Structure formats: C-alpha cells, structure tokens
Amino acid sequence: MSLVTLAIPFFLISVLVELALDRWRGWGLYRLNDAIGSLSAGVLSRITGLVRTGLLLVIYIPLYQLLQPYYETVGFNWSLDNGWHLLLAVVAYDFCYYWKHRIAHEINIFWADHLVHHQSEDYNLTTALRQPSGGLPIGWIFYMPLLLIGLPAELLITAGAIDLIYQFWVHTQKFPKVRWMEWIFVTPSNHRVHHAQNKVYVDRNYGGVFIIWDRLFGSYQEELEDEPCIYGVRKPLNSFDPLAANLQHYKRMALDAWHTKSWWDRLTLWFRRTGYRPADAEAAMPVPSCDLDNFQRFDPQISRGLRAYALLQHLIYSGATLALLWNAAQMSYGQQLAAVALLACGLIVNGRILDGHRLAGYAELARLALTLAAVPLVSAGLSIALAGYILLSALIWWWLAFIDKEDTVAVVSD
Structure with a gap:
C-alpha cells in the first residue's frame, strides 16, 4: 500500500x-x-x-x-x-x-x-x-x-x-x-x-x-500584505462536478480546434502557451475572464435538505473509497472497475446536486437504480446493507427533490 x-x-x-x-x-x-x-x-x-x-x-x-x-x-x-x-x-x-x-x-x-x-x-x-x-x-x-x-x-x-x-x-x-x-x-x-x-x-x-x-529561476513572488489573494482560475469552472472539472480545459481546446479554420492552429493550439486561442474560435465562443474587482464565488442556492443529503452521500462515498483502497489487492480488475464506475457516478451526480442542476433529481434516481443493479454482484451480507442504503436514499431523495419545497439558502459572496 x-x-x-x-x-x-x-x-x-x-x-x-x-x-x-x-x-x-x-x-x-x-x-x-x-x-x-x-x-x-x-x-x-x-x-x-x-x-x-x-x-x-x-x-x-x-x-x-x-x-x-x-x-x-x-x-x-x-x-x-x-x-x-x-x-x-x-x-x-x-x-x-x-x-x-x-x-x-x-x-x-x-x-x-x-x-x-x-x-x-x-x-x-x-x-x-x-x-x-x-x-x-x-x-x-x-x-x-x-x-x-x-x-x-x-x-x-x-x-x-x-x-x-x-x-x-x-x-x-x-x-x-x-x-x-x-x-x-x-x-x-x-x-x-x-x-x-x-x-x-x-x-x-x-x-x-x-x-x-x-x-x-526567477519565478518567486512573496505574498504582499496590501494584495489579498483571490483564489481560483480566471475562467471559472462554475460546477462542483469532478468530471466536469477534469474535462474543462480539454473541452475548451477541442471546441477551439473544431471552430478554427486554421489547420495549423488545430494541430498546434494544444502545445501553445496556456490561454492561447485562435482568433476566429475566440470570436465564435468568447469566454470572459473573472472581474477581480467585483469577484464573486460560485455558490448556487439549494435547500438545506439537499445540502445535508449531498454531505451524507459524500461521507458514504468517502467511506466506500477507503474500503476499496484498502481491499483492492483482494479484488479482481473487473470488480475494481465496477466499484470505481459506481463511485464515480455518485461523485458526479452529487456535484450536480450541489450545482442545483435542473436534471439532478432524475440523475440521482438513475444512479440509485444503477447501484441497485449491482446488489446481486456482492456478498449476501453486503447486499442487504447496500439494498437498505438504496431504499433509504431513494425515499429521502424523492421527498427532498420532488415533494419538499424548503427555502433555499442564501448566496455567499465576497
């Protein structure tokens, strides 16, 4: 290990x-x-x-x-x-x-x-x-x-x-x-x-x-007392989905390569200076940078119940991840792949819940249905616990996402 x-x-x-x-x-x-x-x-x-x-x-x-x-x-x-x-x-x-x-x-x-x-x-x-x-x-x-x-x-x-x-x-x-x-x-x-x-x-x-x-090598900069740090990137992700996080810049480069008319740019933009965009692609798809003078963090409004649900699910995913990492050596590659796929799906949907995405309600139900399909593949003792988790999560989620209309929390900004 x-x-x-x-x-x-x-x-x-x-x-x-x-x-x-x-x-x-x-x-x-x-x-x-x-x-x-x-x-x-x-x-x-x-x-x-x-x-x-x-x-x-x-x-x-x-x-x-x-x-x-x-x-x-x-x-x-x-x-x-x-x-x-x-x-x-x-x-x-x-x-x-x-x-x-x-x-x-x-x-x-x-x-x-x-x-x-x-x-x-x-x-x-x-x-x-x-x-x-x-x-x-x-x-x-x-x-x-x-x-x-x-x-x-x-x-x-x-x-x-x-x-x-x-x-x-x-x-x-x-x-x-x-x-x-x-x-x-x-x-x-x-x-x-x-x-x-x-x-x-x-x-x-x-x-x-x-x-x-x-x-x-000339890249040192001291932290200045009169210049408080503003964290993040100039072209923000505006999502808590980890898959979207990993694809953000690849997606932008791929779209630039698709939209530019220059074959030279299509071949070389991947290896150009960070932030380089072909002029015609930038004109077709402008991506504004942050206004640091009026900076606001991405903080969508969702209900307290949804926040609590997302936190609970994340704690469950974290516990399952630790168990997977500690026991991976005793698992086949196929078992590892299935476990990774289910956990990744959960992390992605949980991010969309925190985003307040309009399809998050249905995506979470689909994730629970997918997890239910894995119940026959695990041991008898674990299958009972997994089925109970799915049923309880589905009931709570149905109430929070489709019935309860609790007020949303306030936006936090700098």
Missing part, C-alpha cells in the same frame, strides 16, 4: 480539525459545496488510479535496467535505508517536479490536467486534496533525468510520495509567514500566492517542497 494511501486518514483528520476551528473562530474558510467539490475531485483521482496504468514506472524501470552497467561503472549505489540518500532523492525529485509544475502552467495540454487543482475558489486543506484524475499520461517525461543519477524506482516512488504528502499542509490560510522558512521551503504563505489569480501572483512559486528553485 502506498504512503499516500496510508496518509489519507491523517489528511481527513486534519481537515476536520481545521473545519472545527473555522466554525469555532468564524474564519469563513469553508463552504460545504466547495469543500465537497474539492474532496470529490480527490476521491475520483484516487479511485481511477486503481484502474489506469501510470506510464512512469512502465518506462522508467526498463530503462533503469538497461543502464545498470553504466551505474555499476560510475558507482551509483542508492539505498532506501540510507537517510541521506532519501533526502537527496527528495531534492532531486523536487527539482524535476518544479519543471513539470512550471510547464503545467505554461503549456495548454499540461494545464488541462493541472487546472483541476486550481479551480477551487476557497483555500483550505481540502484544496490540497483536489487532484486531477490523470489526463493525458505525459507527466512522466519530466522525471526521466533521474535516470542519469541512477535513482532506483523504489526511491523514486518514495520521494514522490514524500513530495506530495508535504504539499498537503501548505494549503491553509492560517499559518503566518516564518521568514527563514520562506527562503528554503514551500510554505503556506508562498503557496497561497501560487493559488491566487491576482495579476501579480499568477504563475509564481512552483516548488513542491523547496522554494529555492523559484528563487533560482
């Missing part, structure tokens, strides 16, 4: 602690819909990881074995048990991560995947868990230089997990600047800058663990 999977309970406990403090102190850092949207993207990322093959190790390991004679000649002898070796591996990995992260902001096709992590218009620990679900498998390219120093796959995997886990804690607004840390490490302060869409902050502070790369 991966270090990241083992860290999930710690992540969730930390979120609950920050949420409790937020409610107690009245900070206003959390909104239910945005938090569920971020967590749903994270859940979708983890479960789809079970059924897709990462190309990094598929390519890295054979090349490492091919270069083994070179490593023996040079004298590379890395060991996971050596603490200094692990530290050097993290530094080397983070250097590669910096360039991967930087390119992810600068090239359309890479931004399409990374964009998911930046869509949240809030900034709290749930934002850290907002991760893409794979996109095009091209990120592995940036870690190939680690073959030059003979870094074995087990150290690559461990260093990558450490790099990712470290980045969790910097997604908070309530940790102040610590001057000495700002020079060496990625901190909450300099990472808040990275998530802001203010002009002065855009495309800055790419490091994962170490901020020294940004200082060396």
